[in-house]
Amino acid sequence: MTKSIGIFDSGLGGLTVLKELSTRFPNESFCYLGDIARLPYGNKSPETIRRYGMQILKFLKEQNVKALIIACNSASTVFLGENEFEGIPLLNVIEPGSAAALKVSQDKKIAVLGTSATVRSHAYLETLKRLDASAEVYEQACPLLVPLVEEGWVHDPVTQLVAERYLHEIKKEEIKTVILGCTHYPVLKPDLRKVLGDDVHLVESGEVLAQQLENLYQQKVLERDTGTRQIRICITDLTDHFERLARVLMHPEPIGPLEKVVL
Amino acid sequence: MTKSIGIFDSGLGGLTVLKELSTRFPNESFCYLGDIARLPYGNKSPETIRRYGMQILKFLKEQNVKALIIACNSASTVFLGENEFEGIPLLNVIEPGSAAALKVSQDKKIAVLGTSATVRSHAYLETLKRLDASAEVYEQACPLLVPLVEEGWVHDPVTQLVAERYLHEIKKEEIKTVILGCTHYPVLKPDLRKVLGDDVHLVESGEVLAQQLENLYQQKVLERDTGTRQIRICITDLTDHFERLARVLMHPEPIGPLEKVVL
CATH class of the missing domain: 3.40.50.1860 (Rossmann fold)
Incomplete structure (x- = not known):
């Protein structure tokens, strides 16, 4: 079964990262989680950011991922130096x-x-x-x-x-x-x-994460996928505005309907 | 036992309302809840705002309140026309x-x-x-x-x-x-x-809510308090920045330390 790469951001900004990675790795599947209901993370305390981050990493792990990427800089600061989450390689942007x-x-x-x-x-x-x-x-x-x-x-x-x-x-x-x-x-x-x-x-961040991911493939920490790719975009809140913004940020990469999840 | 007036806002902005009401009603106690961890509400969907609002009204009810005020305009829009919450008078700003x-x-x-x-x-x-x-x-x-x-x-x-x-x-x-x-x-x-x-x-909002509250006293829906007043400010996330901002917004009314609550 195809395993995807999990990406987490506080909102839709991380789609700039997803777009870069999906272009650079056209055979890989991705599962993106944007915590729109609780954004922005940028003015929250480290304790709160970590609590939300743990919920999201757990959610992404359940989606059958082979690597986890924290695209959000604010969230990256509280997971610094942690290279795995429950056995899965974990990347941050810092x-x-x-x-x-x-x-x-x-x-x-x-x-x-x-x-x-x-x-x-x-x-x-x-x-x-x-x-x-x-x-x-x-x-x-x-x-x-x-x-x-x-x-x-x-x-x-x-x-x-x-x-x-x-x-x-x-x-x-x-x-x-x-x-x-x-x-x-x-x-x-x-x-x-x-x-x-x-x-x-x-x-x-998008460029540096692409390089980081490439290193993991070359070091055989990650296996490259060859099957049919799937790109899922999950968000914790949904309005028309976000649908439109997601399409703009991902253009010209086509995306399916956004999935709403409750964490 | 003194019953207080519960005020709910997405963040600290509602302190402009608390300040107005605490000045106008110097014998009343107040319990304020600012949902700082999840602010702003202004770009969330009605479903999400309502879910968070219900959690907060329940929390305030447990703090022994005699009236509930939704100071947040975005939250007021989803509770429009609802004049009570579990038997307690509920005011909104709209x-x-x-x-x-x-x-x-x-x-x-x-x-x-x-x-x-x-x-x-x-x-x-x-x-x-x-x-x-x-x-x-x-x-x-x-x-x-x-x-x-x-x-x-x-x-x-x-x-x-x-x-x-x-x-x-x-x-x-x-x-x-x-x-x-x-x-x-x-x-x-x-x-x-x-x-x-x-x-x-x-x-x-502060001025119009003061008038609204005055009406409830005059109609004997609410009883005036005469005891020693207490002002509690609870927030769902805490950083130094918020402590300072709260003091600025409430000045010259003195406030105790902010209480952090997890919802």
């Missing part, structure tokens, strides 16, 4: 994202954009410093970027003004490697580049 | 807010600002039309105002720009009665007045 940022950075000056929870945890700061003690890390919480993406105000003067405010110090310090520490942020790449310049490296 | 707006409006042109859930429900529109068929109602969803308040960007050029965008039509139509259909919005009154002019009537 460690591969940090390694990827250090690899592309010339001067080892790295900025991290994230939600309040992600920045408050200092998970990226500590991981970057552990991997390279000489790294100079600048963390910036950007709580308004998620609601701006969800409002659809992309390429917008308001978003531009908000981005300028959040990125002021990063621009002043001429930091050229920026980790997009939230699954919503890739949608704002043009707005961020407009402030930071075209020569900035924007490190995205 | 009906008294609509009546208050009609009372102050000369031309019966009324605008409603709210979250996506509140506007999508058309609860204010339908209630206003039921109370006065001649009312001309304009509804505007303002999803970014809550995160702006929570970021603390009050009297801010970004908030000004966002308010101008959301209020464009209301200003053009010269609507002079505006219902603040979300407990966070009273904090933004100066920003809203700057766009709409000083002669606009801003209808607030």
Whole structure:
């Protein structure tokens, strides 16, 4: 029986990760869980995020998965250093994202954009410093970027003004490697580049997770699938808005109807 | 034994209501529940909001209350027309807010600002039309105002720009009665007045609920308390940020430590 790859995010932002992975691994099946009923995770305490995260990992395990990916940065901070969940390989976005940022950075000056929870945890700061003690890390919480993406105000003067405010110090310090520490942020790449310049490296979770997964195949930790693929998108709340948003985020990959689950 | 008045909101915004009521009724005790772990309610489906609302009303009932107030507009929309919960008087903000707006409006042109859930429900529109068929109602969803308040960007050029965008039509139509259909919005009154002019009537939930409660005392549905008052603030998630925000919103009323509850 085909085993799928489980992906968990607080909402639909993680579909930017699912899209990247489903394109890179066209024979693999995926089961996505977006905890829309309880999003955003970015302003919750670590205890609450962990409690919800455990429920979701258990749910995904029951869906017959061979690997589990925490696409949500806020959730990744509370599962840091845990490489398996009940015997199943568990990936988070913090460690591969940090390694990827250090690899592309010339001067080892790295900025991290994230939600309040992600920045408050200092998970990226500590991981970057552990991997390279000489790294100079600048963390910036950007709580308004998620609601701006969800409002659809992309390429917008308001978003531009908000981005300028959040990125002021990063621009002043001429930091050229920026980790997009939230699954919503890739949608704002043009707005961020407009402030930071075209020569900035924007490190995205989808790309680094694809590389991480590729490593697991090559190390034979995971077996590649060859059967007919299936992509399931489960969410804990459902309105028309989410159906539409999911189709936009996954385009041109076709998706079936979203499945509502109660956790 | 003293019975308290239960107030429920999705987060801390409802403290604007608690503050108003505790000032107006200085001998009454209050038990507030802010469902911070699962906020915001404004973009959830009616089914999910109702499921969470029922859990919270049950919790408050167990705290020995004599009345229940749904301060959250998004939650009020799914409990509309329900005047009691298991034998305890139940108030929502939609009906008294609509009546208050009609009372102050000369031309019966009324605008409603709210979250996506509140506007999508058309609860204010339908209630206003039921109370006065001649009312001309304009509804505007303002999803970014809550995160702006929570970021603390009050009297801010970004908030000004966002308010101008959301209020464009209301200003053009010269609507002079505006219902603040979300407990966070009273904090933004100066920003809203700057766009709409000083002669606009801003209808607030705290004031209309105080009037509603006064009616219940006068009709002898509720008994006034005379003992030592107690104000409890319970929340479903706790970080330092919320402690500080609660003190700011309740100032100068002193508050004890917030109580964390798991629902």
